Amino acid sequence: KKILVIPGDGIGQEVTTWGQKVLTAIASNYRHNFTFEEALMGHVAIEATGNPLPDETLEKARRSDAILFGAIGHAKYDNDPTLKVRPEQGLLKIRKELGLYANLRPIKLFDELLEASSIKPEILRGADILFFRELTGDVYFGEKKRSEDRNTASDLMIYHRYEVERIAHKAFAAAQTRRKKLCSVDKANVLEASRLWREVVQEVARQYPDVETEHMFIDNAAMQLIKDPKRFDVVLTANLFGDILTDEASQIAGSMGMLASASVGDTIGFYEPIHGSAHDIAGKGIANPLASILSAALMLDISFGLKEESSRVIKAVEATLRQGYRTMDIANKHTPNDLYLSTDQMG
């Protein structure tokens, strides 16, 4: 299997090494043949080539079987909204070019981390949500405009029927293998794009009569997710709403530093932590590598069908947490401050 590693920016560099090392260990343990290439994307790519997604990276991506990605973004661009070339354009372009229209974000609490969350343990225990976030449409990709006097700016929030249909089928099929509940989140009381979304999901739902379907407005969903996370099984939503809800849901898993995601679609799978480049802690060697390691586990499962190898990785993470090892973000009240592990120790 040919694996492309794109560490990207900030802590992406530090954590992705560990995702890759875990893949290497699995390959040698199970006698698989994984080969690795590396490529640039984001701020580091702009610095090196002027382009957030160099052609070379895209070519390498197209001839790989799966991609392990780190994170993207840099304070420089966040502080100056007038800059034209921006790291995030690289990530958005590779998602579009590779047809990665479905972003799967499984949210499941490791029992050992019950304490790390700001939410009460009795609310969290047993929560297990699989998000399907649409990834190549919505206001992310609709036309952007700035008036000549620069005083008016707009982005088009737009959906086509086929975009909703294809991800809805993936989400309903996944629900059938789980607790058979699907919640579609939109803002159909205000947005035309959401009304199309709801119409199409209602139609697709009829083909999966064994799945209990519910429609919820995004504002209510943002509240219910915290109030009663256990009510959700599969959540299906648009690109922007999915971005917001899944970051919020990280509190259900105890920490953002634990969450992996898989972006799939036409052919190649793309695996990444849901956390960002975290420039405030980048370079300090304290980032949690578990999200990258769990991204590797998702790759083994989804792209390569290596279920046993994948669950071996997840079990290793569980065992590590059970023994009390913690990076700073998954603080345990009983761990003295100076006993937090570094990225490399945790890896």
Add this chain to the structure above:
Amino acid sequence: KKILVIPGDGIGQEVTTWGQKVLTAIASNYRHNFTFEEALMGHVAIEATGNPLPDETLEKARRSDAILFGAIGHAKYDNDPTLKVRPEQGLLKIRKELGLYANLRPIKLFDELLEASSIKPEILRGADILFFRELTGDVYFGEKKRSEDRNTASDLMIYHRYEVERIAHKAFAAAQTRRKKLCSVDKANVLEASRLWREVVQEVARQYPDVETEHMFIDNAAMQLIKDPKRFDVVLTANLFGDILTDEASQIAGSMGMLASASVGDTIGFYEPIHGSAHDIAGKGIANPLASILSAALMLDISFGLKEESSRVIKAVEATLRQGYRTMDIANKHTPNDLYLSTDQMG
């Protein structure tokens, strides 16, 4: 003072009575002269006149000094996204027509409700956030389109400089009277409208050097709000992001049934609970009237400058909670199920 009461749909009917009764009690206690008119909006207005915002309602609104509103929406429209005339159009239109561009949503936990939240008490204690949600722009009001074959739908997310400026000034001015911290929430790493938003907020910030300003992406904000609500003082954000964040933030206040909001702008103030019409419990007489009562308190303070009267209402709510009175949504573990108060008992 002329007060227009618009109960609207669902539980709006049941709770708004109580906001009005409290205003009447204040008037008689403090010898103010409040006169009340009533008007239709939403589903009830569609049923009666075919129009979610009848001209008569708008006329009454324009000649009032302040408006007490309930809630809007009905399952019929939620289940059928193809319906052309919808209750929410009434609410959006009145916001636009009255120039209610700033929606203030104070989020503060009543100590007595620490237990009612899904978030840990130590995370919540002391949280006190004032949201400024822009209310007459964004993807709510941009052009909506549906292709002739009905397979493509879009909404324009659009902002003009002046729209950002005027609400930013209001938010910074409020921050000066509080803990002098302002967090502006956007998605400037992806959206052009957010980049304009951030540019303008950065400019306005320079005129308030005593306020510490921070910019945060919406996905991160949705997470931080739950992880560490105490880090926020004033939060300034766009219409759609504000809709989502404030509903989410209701968990900080223990329950949605406690939260009031004020929409202000050119002249008239508009006061409403942040909860919706809740058709699942409408007509049962179990809705919590406190959000409507607290909306009345906001009206006394913001529209009429009656600070003492306003804080008298808030203190009455506090005393009621302290004595252990609870509606179902603010459940107290120690209250037996059959002791929950009805809407009228709580009122």
